[in-house]
Amino acid sequence: MNLIDELRWRGMIQDMMPGTEEQLLKEMTTAYIGFDPTADSLHIGSLVPILLLVHLQKAGHKPIALVGGATGMVGDPSGKSEERNLLSEEVLQQNVAGVKKQLEQFLDFNTTRPNAAEIANNFDWFKNFSFLNFIRDVGKHITVNYMMAKDSVKKRLEGETGMSFTEFTYQLVQGYDFYYLYKHKNCKLQMGGSDQWGNIVTGTELIRRKAGGEAFAFTCPLITKADGSKFGKSEKGNVWLDSSRTSPYEFYQFWLNTSDEDAARYIKIFTFLSPEEVNEILVQHKGNEYQRKLQKKLAEEITAFVHGRDALAKAIQATDLLFSKETLQIIATLSHDELDATLTGVPAVEISREKITAESPDIVTFLAETAVFASKGEARKMVQGNGISLNKQKVSDVSAKIDLSSFIHNKYLFVQKGKTNYYLIKAV
């Protein structure tokens, strides 16, 4: 299978410019994707573009990951119904550094290879590009009529929030990136999410008009969930690639909870499994959905890709322990150190032993103090609503007292909020 065939099979191609496939078959092609430095870590929404670059490199082409130090200063209006707030320069620089570091994990930068990956920051070519020069050199080639026809612009003109000149300019800035990379890196292909199509096409247009060159593009569909809710959110918010923000355990859990319908699509998109392997899993899954082999495989593959095999092993250990029917019995057989090691990544809170002995607080106070809940009121509602378990035992009595005897090994207390959210409380 060639690259495009494979990506098509995986469901990763939405739109493609004519000639793209031929270009990729003809020669080693340099291609790029831009990443927005809106935070100092990428989240799983960026996983698809990352994977596109990885697939591209595996197919023998040369990937460039572009960090938008400059475009991040402007703000992409695509898919946004409102004007964005500008990030300060310091924040932006931190973010660029963080994002860069993460991207480096996923691609092969070994310069002995002809298709070694590269990282670029568009701030490098924009920082000394004056406004006047920009509007003369770049702006002159694209008509306002053309720019206004873009969906991202049209929507905002029709909407009621309007659009600043800054964001209106965005497509030109990004378009120039493509032109610049075309000129200086012989980069002929840009990829991205389907929301980027308009911006990308402005780039190819600029290359055509300004350089008389031909450049190509394809986009992948935005990841959706079958129930229509937003992909990439857990009850704690974004799912990040940075393990200090979202632990491998939480990351693994996120994927494990994918619905059947979604998982069947995701396994093609987010893993490198071959069609045969995927088919086999789908066949095994059918009729045995309760075993959730599909979700497990999905979670394993992605967690290993992002966090490595060791982290995956720990995530599975913790999962097996917490969601087992014999959690308590197993724990009884483990030493403190073994427990600590097994439960890496499970949200943990420490509380002083003296405090518990001295106060033996009621469960509501206790849960509020250990930060499982923000307030007593919230904790109370949840206990009354039958949503809290201590050491796997439902507790619905608001006045229940907590003392050291509640702790396993005199040290560990498992608080469960709902069915799936565990907090480990350690008495120290």
Next chain:
RNA sequence: GGGCAGAUGGCCGAGCGGUUAAAGGCGACAGACUGUAAAUCUGUUCUCUCACGAGUACGUAGGUUCGAACCCUACUCUGCCCA
């Protein structure tokens, strides 16, 4: 610079002098059912309080009134139109 419209809880959106902590929807969380799914049904969803209750809140600051999200004034911000 001038005219017009608007600013309500995480979001959308009703309310237009007392019965409004503010309809409805979305989102979020929980319960039931299940497979740690999905769909469905139920409950919760400003803060504090065991609770009775209390405190804040409808862009900001004043004012009118027994009483204001609702009326008046000024200001701020947003959009539209004109110059």
